[in-house]
Amino acid sequence: MSQQISESELVLMKIIWKNGGAALYSVIMEELEKDKNEWKNNTVLTLLSRLGEKKFLKVRKIGRKNEYVATVTEAEYQTMQTHSFLDKVYGGNVKNLVSALLRQDILSADELKEIEIFWRKENE
């Protein structure tokens, strides 16, 4: 599962996750319309089957309808992404990441303290 999910594919995955990890095609289309995404049927089908090929989705037949089931949870996916992001950009070193975040003021001193407290609690 080293393959990357493209941005448009992620949109579909998010809809499925939001729906509890499985969604009918019609549900996905409804959600897309709510978000004012004008996606064509074939476009969505193409993206869904690509996700299937990458093993992020499974197709379950319900009568003549297809239900798309996520094989990973959102949290799992995020962990996976974080890992590959860390590996790719910071060579797996979290310290480098944190210092980069601090330097660019993305992470405030208060937030860092919060993380420290969280970290200690986790390790108790």
Next chain:
Amino acid sequence: MNEFIKILLSLSVSGALLLLLILGLKPLYKNKFSKRWQYYIWIVVALRFLLPFTPDNAIVGSLFEKFDTAAITNEIPASPNVPVPAGTGNNKAEPIQTNREITTAAMREPFNKYVCLFFIWSALALVLFVRKVTVYQGFIQYIKAGNKEISDIKILNLLSDCEEKLHIKTRVELSCNPLVASPMQIGFFRPRIILPVGELEDKELSYIFVHELTHYKQKDMFYKWLIQIVVCAHWFNPFVYLLEKEVNKSCELSCDEKVISVLDDTARREYGDTLISFLKSNNLYKSSLASVTLSEGAEQIKERLGAIMNFKSKTKTIRVLTGILTLFILSGAVFIGGYSVSAAADSKGTSKSSIPEKKDNGKSTYIYDENLGYGWYLDDENLDNKDLENANSYQYSYMQNGYYCNSYIIEMGWNLYAEDQDYYGATEIVFEDESKMTVYFSDSVKDYLNDREAILAIEELIYSLKNTDISPAIEMPLIISITPIAADDIPVLTEQYFQNEDLIRFSALFSVLDETTQRDYYKKVYDADKIALFSTIIQNMDTNLVLQYVDKSEQDNKTNFFAVLSNYMPLSDLKRYVEKYYENNNIARFTILLDCMTKEEKQEWLKRAQTDRKTNFVAVLSNELLD
């Protein structure tokens, strides 16, 4: 093998002829008919190259047959190859014996030659095909390595629009690839469009999509591979490469036509611009076989652009004309024909009616060996139609015959190949001299296995046959049918079997008729032109009667009867006739009698013909001796 090579060559010739016909008609249709038609018409040629179907009087078929027969005789008003069913009493084995020698000698040499040809052909065809497949696979792998999915919703939506416009239900994958220079479509069942890397305008994209999707819709990949099969099978024929080129060219033209049929004038110009823009870039990987690309070469693009600008909707008259020309070409395809085994066999019998038909049951197969001009019956139980090619090996070893014995008509075959024995049961029979033999029973006579009287009749029959010089000797007899007959019914039944042309039963009963009745039947059979029946009963005829009928058949010009009768003529009379036909320059009759001559006699005749400078006789004789 021989037949296979002939069929292949005839297909090659007829395919090439049809190809030339359509190319020759090109000035008529080129600018008038739709490009789509000009594309698909080549399917007819491709199928002509591949399918060995043929009507009775096909041009190429008869051409090949002429070629065949010319090898045997120079001119034949009526072919000397008259079928003589072997499924008859065969007390006279000599004429057959001579035939056998000729065949085995004749078969050995060409056999090797044709096997050799066959292997050369199939090896090259196979190598070519495997190479094409691996090149294709290599290409696909190469392309796949560089593929990157296109996830841009805008582009995907554009593709979806085009799919909807063309009513394509299959999902089409889309990717871009730095390794390709112009857009292409690959995949047979899971189509994929591959775009080159680089910015493309929406309009351009939609033209590209419509074009590539049309390729998919036209099933061009299948078409191209069909043509590749033709090329592989007929690699020795230069015309198939012409076909390949024509199809590739008309493929793109047809596709363009389809695309622009939905465009207006300005859009058409833009479509042309798109074509040119891809011409400018260099193809990194060229394989026009493996995929259907958007552009090929400058020359072709020029023709395509011309076609685009000249596009007109087809009028009704043009459509009608298209229909007429299609019909013409299709019937051309059928009548050019090919060489087929069955057609050859048909035309070589003197006439169709002379091939006996066994009407009483549908199980029997009449085997007709066209090389020998010799026919015989086999039960389907023993031989499949598919095995016709192997029939040569059966021809003299298997005998099937009908006999009348102790108020039973017994139809018996013998000398079966052990592995072909498809019998229901068997019983051991002990003869008077205490020798034993296992007799096999076919499914239809299984009830007689427990019938003492029938078994006794079979025993008596086989014993009496064993003590004659019957050839081949009886081994592994198989009882095929048994018909109980009351002695009083014989005259009525004989007449009935005569009417029904039931060869086996008629000949069985014929041998027990009195001489006057037999004479009547000879006349009846002769007058009714029933050559098959005649050949089954002729061995009962005495020499004087044979000579009478020889004269009669000569006067009546019944060549088939003459041929059958000549086998039963005494040698001295035979020589007289040969002499006569030689003097009269009647080469057809002379050729018929050749079958009854020994090799030495033929050589003598050859010398004589050479001194007399009768070239046609020389040709026939030297051919005969060559075999």
